[in-house]
Amino acid sequence: MSTHDPHIQELITLKTIAETLNESNELTPMLDVVIGKLLELTGLTTGWLFLVEEKRTHEFVAGRNLPPALRREDDEPMRCGSCWCLERYDDGRLKNAVNILNCKRLDNAVRYQWGDTEGITHHATVPLRSGSRRFGVLNVAAPGKLHFSKEELALLESVAYQIGSAIERMRLYAAEQRRADLFARLGEYSSALGAYASQAVSRAELTEQVMSLLGRYFDWPVAALLEPVGQEITLRALYSEGQTTLPHAKFPLADMARTNPDAVKRSAEPGGVPDAQQLADQLVEKGWVAPIRRAVAVPLTVASDSLTGMLLVGYDQYGDQHRADMEVIEAIAEHIGMTLQRIRLEENRRELARMDERNRLARDLHDSVSQTLFSLVMMSKGVGGMIAAEPHEQKSLLQDTIHDIQSLSQSALKEMRELIMQLRPPGLEEGLMTGLKQYGERLKLHVRTHISGMQELPRIAEEALWRIGQEALNNVSKHADTKEVTVALSLQNDEAELRIEDQGRGITKQRWKELTRHSIGLSSMRERAESLGGQFRLYSVHREGTIIEVAIPLRAVTTEKGGITDDPIVNS
CATH class of the missing domain: 3.30.450.40 (GAF domain)
Structure with missing residues (x-):
């Protein structure tokens, strides 16, 4: 049987292409070799191939014997811009091998004088696919060839289907290799993360x-x-x-x-x-x-x-x-x-343990040290009365001593009561905002309060906002150089937000740098918010005042499902 028979030549072409496709598992080199084989078997001179992953995007991956006009500046005409065949591919009109009447890239080469096109003006375009999946287009051409017969287009379609199947096979193989590699890395990642999480x-x-x-x-x-x-x-x-x-x-x-x-x-x-x-x-x-x-x-x-x-x-x-x-x-x-x-x-377990310890310590201090100090105050008053009958020259000295004891014991008793109040705040029995207002007034501050929304706060959220509010009011009292402060609480279904604002002297840039590195108070406020999945922000402008905002998600608190948290202090 003569090898010049078109059907025999077609079978030889398909067999050679199939053998070539099976010789490599590297996609780009394989495509370049296949185009060369196809040109050799069909008598065509030029071929190129685009892979298309997304609409309006393409990658020029292989080309053989391109004319100088298309090879200029490292194949720039092939890498950049679209063309009619790719536009048809993108909008779904390119379903089979077709004749392209002329080539936009070659037209541009002539119009803008990019160089010699070697007599190529037209090409055939074939979509690459495997089953329902599409991968790109294959173009082939020859000088002076203006039309491809139905037989030629059918052969090109068969070759394109072989190429598409090979691309699918290579990608599946690469995907399996990558999946195996990723699972190996996953084991190492999990071990490293577990070791760090424990510390x-x-x-x-x-x-x-x-x-x-x-x-x-x-x-x-x-x-x-x-x-x-x-x-x-x-x-x-x-x-x-x-x-x-x-x-x-x-x-x-x-x-x-x-x-x-x-x-x-x-x-x-x-x-x-x-x-x-x-x-x-x-x-x-x-x-x-x-x-x-x-x-x-x-x-x-x-x-x-x-x-x-x-x-x-x-x-x-x-x-x-x-x-x-x-x-x-x-x-x-x-x-x-x-x-x-x-x-x-x-973190929640540790916080509950700290709360229990604070309550125990508050009870112990009240039952022991606080009572002892109170007894000391009363005893010093009693001694003061007893020495009234002493001779005048000794009375003055003793009275001064007793007065000093009374002053010190009263001061110690006051500080101890403040400490007990810090550990076990009685103000919360009347509500968070009432407690903060009373606490601010004890600091000689004029506290304006505002509440919006109706929502019962979980105990742990109320405790955290109370502690943060205390620290914020202390900072106003000590550093803001103002007695006016506004405390606002916004309650929503899924979030509670506390805002404390003053119009004091604010924070200088130099002081800001020191605070972000060394402030225990700011760190404790931020940590309390973060422990409940919340956010802490501080805004301050020198000579214009300071704003503290704390937001705690109530969904996370009530269901014990917090999110990823770590909001920074923000200086504006």
């Missing part, structure tokens, strides 16, 4: 370490921990460009992530990627990260469907790499959620 002092440190380890063990260019807070999404921690930061920035977003955990789960699926991409686009828009081409987000849920946060992973290139990564990303999110939950519960 972590606060969730702030643990959250930062979570992201640092993520960057150490995995190759994702961007990773972020986000948390729904009220009507906003808060960026708690970010890994990008090899660094971990805690921006604590907020941005509004549709309620899809805040109210519906299933929507976040769907964001990891092909149909739900726009939700994750919307989150990523916010990060890019704010300038926190470089452009993210693909993003996936999975929820941090523990023991229920209650959404406490999200792990977002971003890629700087288009592609389906996320498909191989999803199982590992979900496992990481689950591990992070459990780790943060564990340390939150441990």
